[in-house]
Amino acid sequence: MNSQSRLRRYHAAVWDEPIVMEMGAEGRRGVVFPESEPTITAKVGRAQDLIPEGALRATPPALPELSEHDALRHYLHLSQQTLGMMGISLFGTCTMKYNPRVSEAISRIPSIAETHPDQPAETLQGTLAVVHGLDKMLRELSGMRRFTFQPGGGANAAFLHAAITRRYFENRGELEDRTEIITTAQAHPCNPATAAAAGFDIITLPLEDKGYPSLEALKAAVSDRTAALMINNPDDMGIYNPDIKRWIETVHEAGGLCFYDHANFNGVMGRIRAAELGFDACMFMLHKTFGAPKAGGGPAVGAYGCTEELAPYLPGPMVDEVEGEFVLAGGDSAVKVREYIGNVPVILKAYAWLRAMGSDGIREAADISIIANNYMEKRLLAIRGVTKAFDHLSAYRMEMTRYSLAQLTEDTGVTAVDVQNRMVDYGVDAFWLSHEPWIVPEPFTPEAGEMWSREDLDYWIDVLAQVVSEAYDDADYVKTAPHNQVVHRVRGSNLDDPERWATTWRAHQRKRGLDR
Amino acid sequence: MLVEIGVRTVEELFEQIPADHRMSTQPELPPAMPSELELRRHLLDLVSRNQHAEEYLSFLGAGTWQHHVPAIVDEVWTRTEFLTSVWGTPSSDHGRNQAWFEFASQLGELVAMDFVGLPVYSWGAAIGYAVRMAGRLTGRKMVLIPELGDPERMGVARTYAGLPSSGRHLEFVEVRADPPTGRLDLDDLGRLLGDDVAAVYVENPGFLGIIEDQLEEVGRLTHQVGAELIVGVDPTSLGVLAPPGSLGADIVVGSTQPLGVHMNGGGGVGGFIATRDEERYAREYPTLQVSLTDTIEPGESAFSLILFDQSSYGAREEGNDWTGNSVYLWTVANAAYMSAMGPQGFAELGHSVIQRSHYASSLLSQLEGVSVRWPTGFFKEFVVDFNETGQTVANINHALLRRGILGCKDLSTLFQHFGQSAMFCVTEVHSSGDIERLTEELSEVLR
Incomplete structure (x- = not known):
């Protein structure tokens, strides 16, 4: 059990790269365009004369002037100065798994990259087949009636839910009375934030002894003002709310809708279906669970699926199959949350991932991610100064566990952020701390997923153990970390x-x- | 690993999920394709059913535009370190953060503003956020928007603004266009402006390509009533058109797609928000943003998020609107694109687009029964009136498709009072030969 990896002598690339605005020299060019052909100039004259007076730019933008080669090398240096999962990244809640390069390659060919959203549907049959194919697979996984891929991320999907909620109650003539959306302190901040942006008042239920709010607390909060419940399950401490069906019944009895933020799907995929639990709508992150890359924060897709009752509210255009042909049709234009049908390359990557995995594959992936997390938990809790949030709960956690370094901080003054800053000295990407609010002090949240080997997990744990050991030996050294990185700690x-x-x-x- | 955890089967680890929560039936997905060879072939078979703008001639624009993407731009954004980065420390993601800062810095030069947030989902989303910023700044509810706006883009902005029946919405009121020029009707704007107006939103160029050369006057009128002027721009025009920051704009929004991002079937879109660096505006941003800053090493620079606590990540429902994953990877492409272009590249691009689009407009307007609604004063896109031809745009597009041309944006359902009209988009990728071919094919289609 106590493996001891040989820790690498890592050092980040240091190019001491100037800011591009300081680079280059007057007259250098990275792109040139062909001059307009003589027939064009003969016909229309000079460009300057085609622009209304006063609309012309008087002074050129103060952009750098670089050769093509210089611009390329600059950005390659910047890429080398980005750790970006080149080592090990167990950034919790983001499910940092391997992103298959075959899907990357296919998503960049002109058949995808050079297509326009307004092309006639008959010229987009490939894209529409992928959209429709993924929709059908997600229906299988969720029990929902239909999906849209328009939202450009999970928060955008949460906002779509808030907008659909608004629309649904407007059509029922209840919008003025349905003013509240209920969520929990452990729901991702985008849930209360998007609901508030859509005009709802927010009720946030605090956690209780079992790691989730009690059914009684929910019942006390639910009323004829309740528009919706927006919730994650399991939460990002790996705690699953076993009362969730009764929660949903409670909200439904009061006439509200229930939205399942399925950000933490990796451990339950192939095990539960959102619709069978009673949810009216759910959201999957194609850039997390479904194998598309994180990309530093998008382009992403929050795939939003809902039941038959809500399906008419999905924003258009929707993809339909009619006698083997795919067509674009319909949708509610009042809840459009982003232009067009979605981030097509990301949709393609998720489609490819599910086709590669199949039903058994995703179930196995969920198994591995839960095994990996519980394996990590055993080892991490053996490290001095590391405790687990809600450590009185004995049940095995799902695909993530939240830990606390409060003991370490008390003993040495070294904080979770300090530890993050030192771990990157070993080529390990920063861990996730916690969303607001911080329920446990000095939190950290690794998520193993299914794609990291046992050696990788051991290495990650050994690095953490090493940093903790350094903290007890020489706290200042950790508090001034990193020492092997591109730049020192930000002041x-x-x-x-x-x-x-x-x-x-x-x-x-x-x-x-x-x-x- | 199971032994070390202390269980015999993986099932034991799922103990938190009650039996009656389990799936009733196993999901039926298509058979797995674990081999990359097999998967690749399947994907290629599927996507090759698409036609695309490099095999067909395309004149589609309207919010997603075909531009040349320099090869180095693709080389840069596809780098694995950028592609698979998440939220590292400022030290370990220094390069990526610098690229973000360079995106903001270069965009700031283009639009002449000095505070730029990290990107949002799309132009429509940027408008939505910007009008809500203006609503918070002024405490007012009415937003004036151009009559001839993009239904797709403005549809998104309307969702952000909220439903009238929700009681906490912003109300969009359209300002008429001046029929002979397509520009904003300033008399109508004057009539609508009052102390209940939070913002005036105007685009330059407008959705239908028209150069809005009255921005300074629009700004003057807007500021007279204490409202904010929000200007939407296509940044590829800014090598030749005056930047909104120098014309009185308070908030500038627009699309990042034409700055080195492929169309991607509409999946290339991204939006930006820029303002003057004044605390009044900075404190209303819903986005994350990076600032140049210092490290504990004297003389060393780094980048760090600022104003995090006013975002929804920091303040949940108390924050400014909401943020989340956006299109951050595209900012790397945008930064590389702007660096490669430089001031001269943007000037050449602008000139090329203006000349080529006018060439197309003048050739098309010589066809029998075809006229161009506003034959001067446009950038990249122009409106063609087919009413006199007796044909529908749908039929024309259908016939063009048979001739290998993806055609034009049909406006007949979007702006019914224009009848059978369409918008053509012409950029630097269209040679004189391409434009002449379009003209010839269209001439035959209309015969």
Whole structure:
């Protein structure tokens, strides 16, 4: 059990790369365009004369002037200065699994990349077949009637749910009375935030002794003002709410809708169906569970599926199969949350992932992710200073466990953020801490998923053990980490100061008195 | 591993899930294809059923545009480190964060604004967020938008603005277009402006390609009543068109897709929000944003998120709207694209687009029964009136498709008062030969 990996002598690439705005020299070019052909210029004249006076740009934008080669090398240096899962990344809640490169390659060919959303459906049969095929597979996994891939991420799907909720009660003439959406402290912040943006009041149920809010607390919160429940299950501490069916019955009895934020699907895929639990709608993250890359935060897809009753509210255009041909039709234009049918390349990657995996494959993946998490838990809890959130609960956690480094912090002053900063010195990507609110102090949340080997998991744990050991030996060394990274730890002395922060080079120059 | 956990079967690890929660039947997915060879062939068989804009000529635009993507841009954004990054530390994701900062910095130069957030889902989403920023800034509810807006894009913005019956919505009121020019009717704008207006939203170029050359006046009128001027732009126009930041815009929004991102069947879209770097605006951003900052090493720079606590990540429902995964990878493509382009590239691009689109407009307008609604003062896109031909745009597009042309955006259902009209998009990718071929094929179709 106590494997001891040989820790690598890692050091990040350090190019000391200038900011692109400082680079280049006047007259250098990275792209040139063909001059307009003489027939064009003869017919229409100079471009400048075709622009209304006063609409012309007086001074060119102060962009850098680089050769093609210089621009390429600059951004390759930046890529090398990004750890980006080149080592091991167990960033919890994001299910950092391997992203098959075959899907990447196919998604970049002109048959996908060079298609336009307004092409006639008969010229998009490949894309529409993929959309429809994925829809059907997700119906199998969720029991929902139909899916849309329009939302560009999980939060966008949560917002779609809030918008559909609004629309649903408007059609029933109840919108004025249905003003509240209920969620829990462990639901992802996008649930209360999107519901509030859609005009609802938020009721957030606190966790109780069992790691989730009690059914009694829910009953006390539910009323004829309840529009919807928006909830994750399991939560990102790996705790599954066994009362969820009764929760749903309670909300339904009061006339509300129930939305399942299935961000934590990896451990339950092939085991439960959202619709069979009673949910009216659910959301899957194609960029997490379904093998599409995280991409630093999108392009992503929050696949939103719902029951027959809500299906008419899905935003258009929808894909239908009519006698073997795929057509684009219908949809409710009042709840459109993003232009077009969705991030097509991401949809293709998710489709490919499910076709590669099959039913047995996804069930096995869920098994492995739960085994891996519980294996990690055994080893992590053996490390000094590491405890588990709600450690009085003895049941095995699902695909994630939340831990706390509060003991370590108390003993040494070293915090979870310090540990993050030191672990990256070993080529291990930062772990996830916790969404707001922090229910346990100094939290961290690894998620193994199914794609990391036992050696990788052991290595990750050994790195954490090493950092904890360093913390007890020489806390300052950890608190000043990283030491082997691209740059040192951020001090951030200007970040809260409107006089000094700078999101652009332009602002930076102005505030530093470096006006051009 | 099971032994070390102390269980005999994996089933024991699922003990938290009650029996009556388990699936009634196993999911029936198509048979697995574990071999990459087999999967690749299946995927290729499927996607090759698409036709695309490199084998067919295409004149489709309207929010997703075909532009040249330099090869180095694809080389950069497909790098694994960018592709599979998540939220590392500022030290270990330094390169990616720098690329984000360079996206914001270069976009800021294009639009002449010095505060730029990380991107949002799309142009429509950016409008939605921006009008809600204006609503919070002013405490007012009415937003004036152009009559000739994109139903797709404005449809998204309307969802963000909320349902009238919800009581906490923003109300969109359309400002008429001046029929002879297609520009905003300033008299109508003047009539609608009052102290209940939170923002005026206007696009330059407009949805139908028209260059809106009255922005300064629109800004003056807007500011007179204490409202915010939000300007939507196609950033590829900004090598030749005056930047909104210099014309009185308070908030600038637009699409990032034409900055080096492939059309991707509509999956290339992304949006941006930019303002002056004033605290009043900065404190209303719903997005995340990175700032240049210092490290504990004297003289060393790094990048870090700012104003996190006002985002929904930091403040849940108390934050400014909501944020989440967006299109952050595309900002890397955008940054590389803008660096390769430079000021001269954007100028050439603008000139090329203007000349080629006008060439197309002038050739098409010579066809019998065909006229161009606004033959001057447009960028990239223009409206063609087919009413006199007696044919529907649908039929014309159908016939063009048979001739290997993906055709044009049918406006007949979107703007019914234009009758059988369509919008053509012409960019730097269209050679004079392409445009002449379109003209010839169209001439035969209309014969």
